[in-house]
Amino acid sequence: MAGPLRGLKVVEMAGLGPGPFCGMLLADLGAEVIRIDRPVPPGADPARARFDITGRGKRSLAIDLRQDGAAEAVLQLLARADVLLEGFRPGVMERLGLGPAVCHERNPRLVYGRMTGWGQHGPLSAAAGHDINYLALTGVLHATGRADSPPPPPLNIGADYGGGAMFLAVGILAALQERQHSGRGQVVDAAMTDGAALLAAMFHGLRAAGQWGDAREGNLLDGGAPFYDSYACADGKFVAVGAIEPQFYALLRELCGLTDPGFDAQMDRQRWPQLKQEMAALFRTRTRDEWCALLEGSDACFAPVLAWDEAPRHPHNQARGTFIDVAGVTQPAPAPRFDRTPAARPQAPHAPGADGEAILREWEVDAALVARLRAAKAI
Numbered sequence: 040m041a042g043p044l045r046g047l048k049v050v051e052m053a054g055l056g057p058g059p060f061c062g063m064l065l066a067d068l069g070a071e072v073i074r075i076d077r078p079v080p081p082g083a084d085p086a087r088a089r090f091d092i093t094g095r096g097k098r099s100l101a102i103d104l105r106q107d108g109a110a111e112a113v114l115q116l117l118a119r120a121d122v123l124l125e126g127f128r129p130g131v132m133e134r135l136g137l138g139p140a141v142c143h144e145r146n147p148r149l150v151y152g153r154m155t156g157w158g159q160h161g162p163l164s165a166a167a168g169h170d171i172n173y174l175a176l177t178g179v180l181h182a183t184g185r186a187d188s189p190p191p192p193p194l195n196i197g198a199d200y201g202g203g204a205m206f207l208a209v210g211i212l213a214a215l216q217e218r219q220h221s222g223r224g225q226v227v228d229a230a231m232t233d234g235a236a237l238l239a240a241m242f243h244g245l246r247a248a249g250q251w252g253d254a255r256e257g258n259l260l261d262g263g264a265p266f267y268d269s270y271a272c273a274d275g276k277f278v279a280v281g282a283i284e285p286q287f288y289a290l291l292r293e294l295c296g297l298t299d300p301g302f303d304a305q306m307d308r309q310r311w312p313q314l315k316q317e318m319a320a321l322f323r324t325r326t327r328d329e330w331c332a333l334l335e336g337s338d339a340c341f342a343p344v345l346a347w348d349e350a351p352r353h354p355h356n357q358a359r360g361t362f363i364d365v366a367g368v369t370q371p372a373p374a375p376r377f378d379r380t381p382a383a384r385p386q387a388p389h390a391p392g393a394d395g396e397a398i399l400r401e402w403e404v405d406a407a408l409v410a411r412l413r414a415a416k417a418i
Contacts, residue, residue, distance in 0.1 A: 041383035042069025042373075047215075050116055051097065051124040053077060053391070056170075056195065057203035057231065058126030058154045059093040064208050065122070066096030067373035067382050073120075073398055075113060076101040076391035078417075085390035089366040094388030100399065101392030106417035108408055110136035115404045118145045122211055126154040129164050139226050149224040150214040154207050156198070158230030170195035170231070173202065177236040186256035202234025257308070259283070265314040266291065266305065269344055270322035277344035278322060278330050291339040295321060392418075 047070040051062040059074075066072040074097045088094065100116075102109050114137070117123055123142060125132050132138050132153075139151045156173050157163040163176075171192050174180040179197060184190045207229035214225050245251035245258075256262045266288050269279045282291040288305050291297070299317065301310055322330065327343050334341035345353060351362035351369055363372045366387035373382040395418055399409050412418045 041381065042067070043377055043380040043382075045069040045380070047071065047122065048120045049073065049122040049124065050075060050113070050120045052126065052132075054126035054154075056126070057199045057207065058124055060200055060204040061152070061154065061207045061211075062097060062124050063093040063095060064204065065211075067385060069380070069382060070122075072097040073116065073394075073402070074099045074391075075104075075116075078103050079391050083391070085393065088388045088390040088393075089368055091388045092365075092368065092370045095365060095370075095385040097389065098394035098398055099389050099391050100395040101418065102395070102412070103417040104135050104137075106412065106415055108412055108415075109417050112399070112404050112408055112412060112418075113137060114142065114145050115408075116398075116402050117142050117149060119402050120146065120149060121215065122150045122152060124152045124154065124207075124211075129155065129159050143224060147223055148218060150211055150218065151224060151226045152207050152211050152229065153226060154203055154229050154231075156203075156231045158233060159228045170198040173198035173231040173235055176232055177202075177239065179235055179239050181253070182239075182242065182255060182258075182261060184255055185262065186254060190255070197238065198231040198235040201238055202236075203229060203231040206234035206237070263308070263311055265311055265318045268315065268318075270319055272322055272325060272327040272330060274326040274328075276327035278327055278334075279342050279344050281340040283340070287338050287340050290337060291334075291341070294334055294337060294339055297321070 044065060047065065049062065049065050049070045049072040051058065051072055051074045053059070053074055053076045062072050062074065074094065076099050078101050102112060104110060104113070117137075125137075142149055142151060153159060155164070156168040157166065171180065174183075174193070174197050175190075177198075180190045180193075182190075183193060207227065210227035210229055214227055218224060242251055251258050258264075260267060262268050264283075266280060266282045269277050271277055280291060282288040285305065292302055297318070299314075301314060301317075304310060325333075330341070331343050335343070350356060356362055360372055362369055363384065364370075365385055368387075373385060376382075399418075409418070
């Protein structure tokens, strides 16, 4: 393993969405991540594991946690771990015999990372939910989309991954830093509602200052401003402009030939709807590639809106190595980057249960217990 987290030992309870994504981030940066999977159903195709990108760089132990002795095997793994990641509803790990109190009794230094939508307590903590629900409760969804339609369902990035996985990763690293002084682990309660709310901190400040309204598409960064939006081109493709600063806005006008004096008052919100219509008409006069030839690489704050298959082929992304190929699957490369301890190229995801024997042996789980679990077909 390479990367700045080399030597860190992580046990991840298999789940969906932000928990596995957080585990991938840690594995990308060099941590040894062991994923505890459910038993593999009959007929499962191990070759399909390569498409589970958030499983890259991890090894897998498949174990039936309902079987007698299974929790004990996991506790023996956790006795040698630095971090536990779990994303079940509140109370599930406790019912499995793997709650924080039990785990910290075995390993007081364990950082116990918990990932939920609503948090470990509160009126909604036991309810099911998804990204769109968490964004809705925090006010973020209300601010998203066009003025004349309901808020659209965004990709599950804002709450699941931005508000969830990324805050869990930050919390885990903070707890590991604190452990260097105290010698003790602790529970990290990462709720997607908490994280999504915090991501919108700037907008609460703008509202308090009277600079942000509740109406969608009426503000600087939500599609209200003509100089911060996406536009259709002659070929049906799209471009995005974000020329907020006066000097960038002036350059956009110069390059695009926006000579109408109405554009002089950049921040006159009363004129924005009319100016947006004029800019929309202008961008429809050329293809996306023609606009790229004119604007891309300038300080006009411009970019083409690329499709999934186009993004890896863009010259900038190729120069940066932003996308890589792992086992025939195009995917984003690890980020961020480090000059002294760069991350290694990710290994292809392993099929559930593929590494069980090696993990149990290397992490020194009691051989008699392993034999008993194997006889019961729990592993």
